[in-house]
Ligand code: GTP
Ligand code: MN
Ligand code: MN
Ligand code: MN
Ligand code: MN
């Protein structure tokens with residue numbers, strides 16, 4: 001297990017801890033950018049009320065609901081429709097990055113990934129922009145992650161220069177690699193470019 005990670009059981013045994021669950025929803029697609037470049041996959045993130053990018057989801061109280069039931073409840077609020085999440089979608093758990101160097105976070109983050117059909121992703125996007133109670137409040141809108149590199153180093157590299165909540169940026173990068181949604185070479189180039197643009 002990587003540093004900062006803990007098992008789901010260890011996490012749930014922590015008495016003074018708060019828990020949050022977030023999910024990366026994605027689908028395969030045959031769509032082509034500019035009618036010629038296959039984009040291959042759709043990955044959803046959201047622009048949060050605080051101006052940071054993150055994944056849909058939120059705080060869960062394990063004394064009142066399972067992690068998955070809590071995550072599904074948050075998705076109903078933020079996406080405006082039912083997206084059932086099960087233990088099969090669970091990926092990993094870690095401590096939230098501390099806000100300042102001398103504070104230890106009592107927030108534990110559980111991360112999920114769920115593959116959907118392209119049509120279901122479109123339904124999510126529609127509902128999130130219309131019926132979701134949190135639309136325009138907690139959530140300013142859903143965004144698709146550009147997974148490709150365009151001319152002038154655009155696409156994924158520019159996307160990665162934005163600011164992300166918690167460790168959502170590394171959750172995204174790790175998931176893209178693990179699920180082979182982006183080639184390691186494309187990802188490495190995009191990361192190198194995004195770091196240089198930040199400097
Ligand atoms: P309220 O309903 O206002 O309580 O918000 P919420 O329940 O939707 O909580 P939120 O989604 O903001 O998540 C709670 C905390 O988890 C945040 O304050 C962040 O510290 C962290 N967090 C939020 N989004 C992500 C994410 O995508 N990845 C990770 N790792 N952490 C996140
Ligand atoms: Mn949330
Ligand atoms: Mn919420
Ligand atoms: Mn909430
Ligand atoms: Mn809320």
Ligand code: MN
Nearest residue numbers: 179180181182
């Ligand atoms: Mn693939």
